[in-house]
Amino acid sequence: xxxxxxxxxxxxxxxxxxxxxxxxxxxxxxxxxxxxxxxxxxxxxxxxxxxxxxxxxxxxxxxxxxxxxxxxxxxxxxxxxxxxxxxxxxxxxxxxxxxxxxxxxxxxxxxxxxx
Numbered sequence: 001x002x003x004x005x006x007x008x009x010x011x012x013x014x015x016x017x018x019x020x021x022x023x024x025x026x027x028x029x030x031x032x033x034x035x036x037x038x039x040x041x042x043x044x045x046x047x048x049x050x051x052x053x054x055x056x057x058x059x060x061x062x063x064x065x066x067x068x069x070x071x072x073x074x075x076x077x078x079x080x081x082x083x084x085x086x087x088x089x090x091x092x093x094x095x096x097x098x099x100x101x102x103x104x105x106x107x108x109x110x111x112x113x114x115x
Contacts, residue, residue, distance in 0.1 A: 035105035036079035039091065041115045047098075049080060050090040056080050060115060079110060091115065 039047060041060040049056045058078050084107045091099035091113075099115055 033083060033107060035082050035084045035107060036110040037082060037087075037089065037103070037105070038079040038110060038112045039099075039115055040112055045093065047115075048092045050092075051080065051082060051087050053088075061112075063114070084109070089113070 037049075037051070039049070039058070039060045040063050042063055044060055044062040046057070046059050049058055058080060061078055082105055084105050086102055086104050088102050089099070090097060099113065103111060103113070105111055
């Protein structure tokens with residue numbers, strides 16, 4: 001009797017692991033061929049951003065040390081839309097260059113650069 005129960009249990013477990021529904025799935029969402037750049041700092045202040053020669057006026061999103069999440073609404077509002085790929089990014093504040101780097105953006109990615 002034990003052999004029958006063990007055989008039935010083994011058959012059930014093997015069927016469970018080999019049946020449909022087990023495997024890898026890929027889910028994509030968001031807007032294709034879009035990416036964004038956002039800037040954060042210890043306080044919120046106005047900045048001028050140049051991406052591949054095109055200028056934008058925006059503000060930083062304030063980082064709060066005791067919170068691990070950023071304010072999503074402010075981050076989205078202060079994000080600059082760009083195409084995926086390599087971009088030369090320069091940030092100035094009151095005429096002084098505070099950031100200059102080449103960044104790579106992935107499709108659907110929002111890159112947050114900490115100043």
